[in-house]
Amino acid sequence: MTTAKTALPECATTPAHRDGNVLRWLTAYTVSLVGDSVYFVALAWSAQKAAGPTEVGLVMASGALPRALLMLGGGVVADRFDPRRVILGSDALRCLVILAVAAGIALTAPALWILVAVALVFGAVDALFVPAVGALPPRITTPDQLARVTGMRSLSMRLSQIAGPSIGGLAMGIGGPAAAFTIAGLLIALSLPLLLTVRIRSLGARDAERPEPGTARQDLLDGLRYIRRHRLIGPLVAVGAICELGLIGTLNVGMVLLNAERGWGPSGYGWIVSSFSAGAAASAALLAIAGWLPRAGLMLSGTLLITCAGAATIALVPTLWLAVVLAAVIGLNVGVVGSLDNALIQTAADPAYLGRVTSVVMLTMVGLAPLSYPLVGAAIGAWGAAPVFLGCGIFASLGVVIALTSDAVRDAELPRQSQVTT
Numbered sequence: 001m002t003t004a005k006t007a008l009p010e011c012a013t014t015p016a017h018r019d020g021n022v023l024r025w026l027t028a029y030t031v032s033l034v035g036d037s038v039y040f041v042a043l044a045w046s047a048q049k050a051a052g053p054t055e056v057g058l059v060m061a062s063g064a065l066p067r068a069l070l071m072l073g074g075g076v077v078a079d080r081f082d083p084r085r086v087i088l089g090s091d092a093l094r095c096l097v098i099l100a101v102a103a104g105i106a107l108t109a110p111a112l113w114i115l116v117a118v119a120l121v122f123g124a125v126d127a128l129f130v131p132a133v134g135a136l137p138p139r140i141t142t143p144d145q146l147a148r149v150t151g152m153r154s155l156s157m158r159l160s161q162i163a164g165p166s167i168g169g170l171a172m173g174i175g176g177p178a179a180a181f182t183i184a185g186l187l188i189a190l191s192l193p194l195l196l197t198v199r200i201r202s203l204g205a206r207d208a209e210r211p212e213p214g215t216a217r218q219d220l221l222d223g224l225r226y227i228r229r230h231r232l233i234g235p236l237v238a239v240g241a242i243c244e245l246g247l248i249g250t251l252n253v254g255m256v257l258l259n260a261e262r263g264w265g266p267s268g269y270g271w272i273v274s275s276f277s278a279g280a281a282a283s284a285a286l287l288a289i290a291g292w293l294p295r296a297g298l299m300l301s302g303t304l305l306i307t308c309a310g311a312a313t314i315a316l317v318p319t320l321w322l323a324v325v326l327a328a329v330i331g332l333n334v335g336v337v338g339s340l341d342n343a344l345i346q347t348a349a350d351p352a353y354l355g356r357v358t359s360v361v362m363l364t365m366v367g368l369a370p371l372s373y374p375l376v377g378a379a380i381g382a383w384g385a386a387p388v389f390l391g392c393g394i395f396a397s398l399g400v401v402i403a404l405t406s407d408a409v410r411d412a413e414l415p416r417q418s419q420v421t422t
Contacts, residue, residue: 009166016145017152017288021199026141028194029133030156032091035187037164039098039170042180043119045172046110055201062116063123068367070127071359074221078131078355083139086132088195090125093189096389102181127359138351139200144292144415151287154339158281198238223301223356231408232348233357236341239362239399239409243304244398247311248365249372250389251276251304251330257314257377258385268320272327279331279364282337287339297412301403303333308400312393315385344412 016022040060047059078086101118137149171180228234259269293299310330317323342361349357372392379388403409 012359015291016141016148017291019141019145022141022145022152023148025136025198026152026156028055028191028198029153030160031053031194032188032191033157033160034167034193035098035184037160038180039122039153039184041165041168042172042177042184043115044100045168045180046105046177047112049177050110050112050115059115059119063119063126064366064370066120066124067123067126067130068363070124070132070186070365071222072356073216073359074127074129074225074358075131075356076216077128078135078358079164079219079223079352082200083132083135083355084127084195084198084200087136088192090132091188091191091195093125094122094129095185095192095205095396097125098181098188100246102178102185105176105181130360130362131355133366134346134362135351137346137357139372140198143347146298146346147339147414148288148291149295150339150343150346151284151289151291154284154335154342155281155288158277158284175416181209191418198394223353224360226350226353226359227360230348231406232412233345234346234405235402235409237360237364238355238405239304240341240361241368242397242399242402243307243359244364244369246392246399247307247334248369249376250311250392253373253376254315254385254389254392257380258389261380261385262320264320264323268287268323271320271324274322275329276327276334279328279333280335281330287336292414292416293336293340294413296340296344296414297403299410300337300344300412301400301409303336303340303341303401305400306330306395307337308393308397309332310393311396312390340414343414344406347415348412 043059043063097118101114104114123297137146137153141149167183168391175182226233227237255272256269259265259272262268264272287293307330310326310333314323314326314330317326344359345357346354376388376392379391
């Protein structure tokens with residue numbers, strides 16, 4: 001017991017970006033994410049070779065459905081068991097499935113049913129993997145470093161989104177689908193030994209006070225009640241859900257249609273998306289380096305307001321270069337909003353509920369947000385891009401209202417780095 005107490009101050013003196021334990025976890029996480037990106041490239045291109053555009057959509061939707069349906073159950077699993085073990089088991093299963101598909105495709109042409117089956121399995125396992133990833137950071141670092149870890153994790157996601165498709169495209173061009181699936185499986189496999197070296201720290205009294213688990217249904221309902229009653233987490237989850245519904249459809253589907261409407265073409269779309277991603281990566285890097293931002297709740301509200309205003313007005317700018325600049329501003333603020341929202345939830349949540357909290361947050365992204373895609377597309381087809389972007393931006397700004405009317409969000413602060421005393 002004495003050893004555990006003396007170990008914690010030593011951990012607190014080491015910033016997360018210099019902590020070997022955190023860096024091993026981050027490397028494993030990044031490698032796994034790059035493998036995910038390569039897998040999605042391989043899956044989409046294999047479906048395109050096997051069938052037509054409709055079947056490509058079917059294959060991709062096959063993975064999204066079980067991910068959304070099982071995400072809340074994955075949160076219960078992450079809270080009942082050691083999150084690292086859940087991540088290890090999920091990654092191991094994903095690796096085996098992908099390598100088995102690679103072997104099958106190497107022997108025969110990619111059949112549609114095989115691709116649908118692997119997408120279903122991958123999506124179901126993802127429902128376990130994602131909440132466990134969200135529950136792990138408090139066990140590998142101290143509360144004052146969670147904001148920095150959140151920034152590092154966000155930066156890792158952005159970099160994997162850049163590297164993964166490039167690696168997947170290169171593998172497809174050189175060796176076809178079998179090579180791309182093989183590389184995806186090997187990258188995920190590489191994360192396993194790194195995860196095994198990650199040390200999990202005790203959470204002290206909160207571990208000892210962890211309630212005995214009931215049935216899965218009871219645990220799920222208990223987690224939902226915990227979110228609803230928490231003064232800070234409840235409003236933050238509501239803010240995130242409204243913003244996802246209001247912004248994601250316009251920034252994904254709407255941006256493609258805006259480019260077509262303005263005649264900017266694929267290259268213009270590429271410039272806008274790249275500019276947005278660069279802004280989001282820059283803000284994630286800023287938080288990873290700084291590790292702390294003042295008046296976190298008010299800063300979240302302010303940057304969210306800028307994000308909504310930018311999303312509402314990007315369809316009104318007259319030239320491509322202005323749209324590119326505005327996309328960078330939106331991305332910069334989106335990165336701050338996402339990182340602060342995640343960090344505040346991570347620091348406020350009881351670790352016994354963090355898996356379920358993460359599953360609810362992610363469900364709004366993978367379950368609710370895609371529902372806006374067909375609505376945004378149909379609305380732009382009927383009324384044009386400008387009024388739809390404006391309406392979605394105004395709707396998303398309801399999240400700003402919720403944040404500013406919540407005392408807990410307005411007054412929210414990130415914990416400062418512990419001072420070392422000698």
